Amino acid sequence: MPTPPPVTLTPAEKEPGLRYYLKREPLILAVLSALTVLAFLGVSGLSRIYHVQQAALGNRWFTRGEADLKAHRDELAVNEFRTALLYSRDNFTYQLDLAEALIGLKKNNEAYAYLVNLWEREPENGLVNLELARIAVQRADTEKALRYYHNAIYAIWPGDQEVQRRNARLELIEYLLSINAKTQAQAELIALAENLDEDPATHARVGDLFLQAQDYEHALAEYRQSLKSDRHNAAELAGAGQAAFELGRYDIAQRYLAAAIAANPNDTQSAELLGTTELVLRMDPFRRQIPVDQRHRIVIQAFNAAGERLKACPAVDSSANIAAQPRLAEKWASMKPQITEEGLRRNPDLVEQAMNLVFDIERQTNAACGTPTGTDLALFLISKLHEGN
């Protein structure tokens, strides 16, 4: 360190008076202020050059990153977005794209950090909330997922806000259905259905979701809405048929399912459903406008089928809950001799008694031995149809 120069004081400085201060202090401040202004101007010029260069570099790397992201070269894209952020750390778009690229690379933790940062800056941003919700879903953090999805639904979106919000809600509904939160899903679906436009595909998708959420009434309504523009759409006809079937409106179901199969003969599921539907319609002795003889034949057929079912499911009579009651098999056996066309003709009340026993048998065997097939399934469905009557 060199020796500092000796400090020499002027006579005025040795014994300064007030005039000296008045002369000196304002002058010093004026000079310093002028220097400050000049220095500020100089640095502002430099700063402009610096920031323009930084922005250009950031933009260049961002463009490369976007190109690589589109080409699914996520690793490269992440590096390029990172570089872009070196030059424009605050850039919202760069950070968001980097986060999306990181999600593509399954680096959710880092993506989450960027997204949280962005969320703090723009908590109303729809895309940020949606991405955060997706990460929360992957982390099985339901609480956060629901919060971010709801934020996304009510957030500000670029472009067509309504479509983006609807898509966010659809994603939320799918998530709710995946975690079996059907009631919440139904509520979201009802809210969604209220604001749907005329797009048949959207109505069909919403119908599918209602179907998954077991809200068959709304599902049927949505499919019908969708079918208005394309009456022969096989998938929607099948969906409508299934919804009607679940609602117990078998005549409507039959119509839709038959049309669905006509439109798509390879639809085995609808064909199976149609078979059951037709069986239900055929095996229901209480349906209107059928001749008495036919009704009696149906009762006899149902009674016999129930007996077979009972034999195939002995567990039903060993259940502890029915130990104190007369066993179904005994009841069935005691009633069997009377269940003839003659017996039914003589005693019309037997129709109802026999069918009540049939329904009891089908319900209890369903509980004890699982869902039946064929006639038994039809009888079980008919029992549900007349439940409470």
Add this chain to the structure above:
Amino acid sequence: MDESPNSPTETFLAIAEPPPLPRRSRGTLLRAVFREERLFLVLSVFIGIFSGLAVVCFRFAIDWCRIYLVGSGFTPSTTRLLLAPSLAGLVIAVLVIHVFPLARGSGVNQTKAALYIYNGYIPIRTAIGKFITAALAIGSGHSLGPEDPSLQIGASLASALGRRMKLSRDRMRLIAPVGAAAGLAAAFNAPISAVLFVIEEVIGRWTAGILGSVVLSAVSSVVVMRWFLGSESMFRIPAVQLKRPSELIAYSVLGIVGGFASVAFASGIATLRPWCKSLPRWTQYFQPALAGLLIGIIAVLGAPQVMGAGYVYIDEAMHGQFTWQMLGILAGLKIVATLLSFVSGTPGGMFAPTLFIGAMLGAAVGGAEHVWFPHLTGSPGTYALVGMGVLFAGFLRAPMTSVFMVLEVSGNYSIILPVMVANTLAYLIARGLQPVPIFDVLTRQDGLDLPSTEEQREEGILRVEDAMRVVTTPVLDGDETLEHAVQRLDEKSPDALLVRLNPVGWSSITKQELETMVKENKGGQTLGSVLGGRHIPCLHPDHPLEMALRYVDRWPLVPVVNRADFGKLEGVVTERDVLARYRDFGEG
């Protein structure tokens, strides 16, 4: 320590022999003092502004060097990684040896030397040299940081401004730290930490006279920096939480590991720096280049993160981008890279590397603990933040700054407990294993003897109670007559006697004076009436002993009284007692 002018002791102190008036008239003196104080405060703002502007330009320069030397991409080419730091090292060596010899090193010690040795004088050429060489070094990838050079640039600008303003010597001494605080605050975007560091490490003590100026300059420099570079923090701070106090044990482990890492880092510098300096002079032209080449090789081999200040990678470590094994490796490699850069004499700071090592080490320890104890709730970011403070406390040995630095950077108060626990452990381990702090080691290696702030903090203070003795001689009362007092004396009585005045106060009288007054027929008068105007100062047992030195040469006996009852005598001190106590203390 100065006693407050309004303390009870001073209020009734009437010194028999008033101190001589200064050469100037009292009015002129006061005017001068107040004028200079006011000017100094205003000047502090200007120092802050100029330092802030200089630091902004310094940041631009570092970035431009990096873009043009290493490249604008995140992953530079191998050729650039090897050539940029090596060739820059050659240029830096020539500049440091031939043009800017004072630009070598970090800059903290040079600023301290300006305060204690050179009356605040730092040539402006040092600032220019530091600016150019440090920007080249950091921009080309040497493992150094911009904070310490910014500190020195600020101090140098302040010194130049002070000289232009023809400030008094006292003010000139203080102006370098004012500039240092401004430079550091702007570089670090953390005014509180900068103020604390300068007070803790450079000035070494809290003085009201300087605090206002340091704060003003730090604040104004940060405002300027934010004006041009934005106010965003250096890192994206992760969510910090401490759910269970038992998790402090996990942070304690980090404190212990950090303490040992600090010692290893500091020992490396302490050993290698003198060795490098002892090599033939011609090798000094190649030392920075060789260091640069080795750092380039480390980068090519897979750790480009160790190049430059590395703030981007600290941010990534905070957000779980690296595995804990990789974090540990990066911490180790950064220590090596920083050692190479620093001991080769390349100008640049150690703040950023310290933070880098701390962050990597913290996240590594946190990550490893998570593997073994998955229930721990601290995120890697939390551990990285605490780790930064740990290395700051252990390596730079600035415990207060380390705590506030983490708080200021994180903006989160809930991190305070882990930081305090870990930092204290690291500090204690580092101090136990390496008693001399790194800045003092460097100072001594440079042949300077600057006061060690750590030693100052910890050195014992002698107090009046250490030198006072119990009163065995008679104490006269102010209401006693002179005749009565003389009668109480015998041959064994000492020459000087204390007199307790009423209602309050003390005086003293010699045996000879008493006898003379009695002979002059004043025997019927009371001691109080005779000695009314001769109050002597009194001390309290807890006063520093140096305070007694002000009085013991003028009064043979100085009373030591109780703070609650000034009439109650606790003991007396004499010049001989004080000197004997100092002699004993000096002999250990």
